[in-house]
Amino acid sequence: MTAVIHASDLTKIFGKSTAVDHISFDVREGEIFGFLGPNGAGKTTTTRMLTGVIPPDAGTAMILGYNIRSEPVLAKQEFGVVPETSNAYTDLTAWQNLMLMGELYGLPRARAERRSSDLLGMVGLLERKDQKVQAYSKGMKQRLILAMALIHEPGLLFLDEPTSGLDVQSTQMILSLLRDLNTQGTTIFLTTHNMEEANRLCHRVGIIRGGKMVAIDAPEKLKTAIDRVHKIEVSFDHEVSADALAGLDGVIDANRSGDKWQITAENRDAAIRSLVTFSRQNGASIVTLNTLAPSLDEAFLRLTQEVQS
Ligand SMILES: Nc1ncnc2c1ncn2[C@@H]1O[C@H](COP(=O)(O)OP(=O)(O)OP(=O)(O)O)[C@@H](O)[C@H]1O
Ligand SMILES: [Mg+2]
Numbered sequence: 001m002t003a004v005i006h007a008s009d010l011t012k013i014f015g016k017s018t019a020v021d022h023i024s025f026d027v028r029e030g031e032i033f034g035f036l037g038p039n040g041a042g043k044t045t046t047t048r049m050l051t052g053v054i055p056p057d058a059g060t061a062m063i064l065g066y067n068i069r070s071e072p073v074l075a076k077q078e079f080g081v082v083p084e085t086s087n088a089y090t091d092l093t094a095w096q097n098l099m100l101m102g103e104l105y106g107l108p109r110a111r112a113e114r115r116s117s118d119l120l121g122m123v124g125l126l127e128r129k130d131q132k133v134q135a136y137s138k139g140m141k142q143r144l145i146l147a148m149a150l151i152h153e154p155g156l157l158f159l160d161e162p163t164s165g166l167d168v169q170s171t172q173m174i175l176s177l178l179r180d181l182n183t184q185g186t187t188i189f190l191t192t193h194n195m196e197e198a199n200r201l202c203h204r205v206g207i208i209r210g211g212k213m214v215a216i217d218a219p220e221k222l223k224t225a226i227d228r229v230h231k232i233e234v235s236f237d238h239e240v241s242a243d244a245l246a247g248l249d250g251v252i253d254a255n256r257s258g259d260k261w262q263i264t265a266e267n268r269d270a271a272i273r274s275l276v277t278f279s280r281q282n283g284a285s286i287v288t289l290n291t292l293a294p295s296l297d298e299a300f301l302r303l304t305q306e307v308q309s
Helices: 043-050 072-077 094-104 109-122 138-149 168-183 195-201 219-226 242-246 268-282 296-308
Strands: 003-014 017-028 032-036 058-063 079-082 156-160 187-192 204-209 212-217 230-236 251-257 260-265 286-292
Touching: 003 043, 003 187, 017 043, 017 058, 017 187, 017 212, 032 043, 032 195, 043 058, 043 156, 043 187, 079 138, 094 109, 094 138, 109 138, 138 156, 138 168, 156 168, 168 187, 168 195, 187 195, 195 296, 204 219, 204 296, 212 219, 212 296, 219 296, 230 268, 242 251, 242 260, 242 268, 251 268, 260 268, 268 286
Parallel strands: 032 187, 032 204, 079 156, 156 187
Antiparallel strands: 003 017, 003 058, 204 212, 230 260, 230 286, 251 260
C-alpha cells in the first residue's frame, strides 16, 4: 500500500518546550486517518509541519513522495487544507474567495469557475455565493473553507478540527461530505479531539499526547487492546443470587447496579451462553442483555494517562 503521508521523526521545539517529539507514522492511500489528542498535544503543530507552514526542527515529512521542505510546490499541488483558523477573507464573497484560491493553485479561470460552481453546490452554498463571508454563519463559513481546500481536486485533504464549535446539523453535513469524498478516493487526515467523531469516521487513529505518538490502530482495535475483560449487563424477571451468577462459566464477577447485573466476563461468548442456560434452569427470564464495549473515550483516556505517569 502506498504511503500518502510519510512522517519520520518529526520534531518541533518552541523555546524550551518540545511541542512535537520525534513522531513517525504513515497515512495510507484511501484511508481516513484520525489524529487525536487533548488540547496542546501537538496536533496543529504536526499538521503545520506536514503541510509546509512551519519547518520541523528535525525529521522529514513526505507527501506522495515529495519532500515538503525541498519540493513544496509539487507537494502542495497534491493536498488541500482546512486549517484550524479560518483562511477565508470575510470582506470578500464566497465566489471571490474561491477564485482567489484557484489563482493560488494556478488553475485556468474557466476551470476554477466550473470547479467553484460544483463545490458550492456540493456544500449547499450556491445561492449565497455572492454574499460577503462576514454575513455567513460559522457552519456556512466552515463549508466554504472546505470547498476552498478542494478547488484543485487534491487527492489528500488535511482538516484541523473542522467541526469544532459547529452545531449537530453542520457537523453531520461536514462529516457526510468527508465520507463522500473518501468514497470517491480522497485520503483524509483529520485532526480532532472528538473521539466519537473519530470512531465513526476513521479507518485508523493516531493518538498524540505531549508531542508523542502513543498509539496508532483501528478504533475498534484500540478499544479492545485496552480492555481485554468484557462487561455484560443483564436483568432477570426474578431475584437471582450474586454467588450463582459469579460461579457461572466464563464469568469473573457479578455486581448489582439498580435492577441490572453488571457481569465481568473473561470470555464474552461463554458468559452469554451460561447466562442463558442459567435463566432456563432457574425459571428466571432474561429481560435485558447488553454487551458493553469500552468506548474510544475510555481507550483514549487510558492511553494518554499511561504516558503521564
Ligand atoms: N507558535 C508557537 N509558539 C510557541 N509555542 C507554541 C506555538 N504553537 C504551539 N505552541 C505550543 O506547542 C504545544 C502544542 O500546540 P498545538 O497547537 O500543536 O496543540 P493542539 O494539539 O493543536 O491543541 P488544540 O487541541 O488546543 O488545538 C502547546 O504547548 C502550544 O502552547
Ligand atoms: Mg490545534
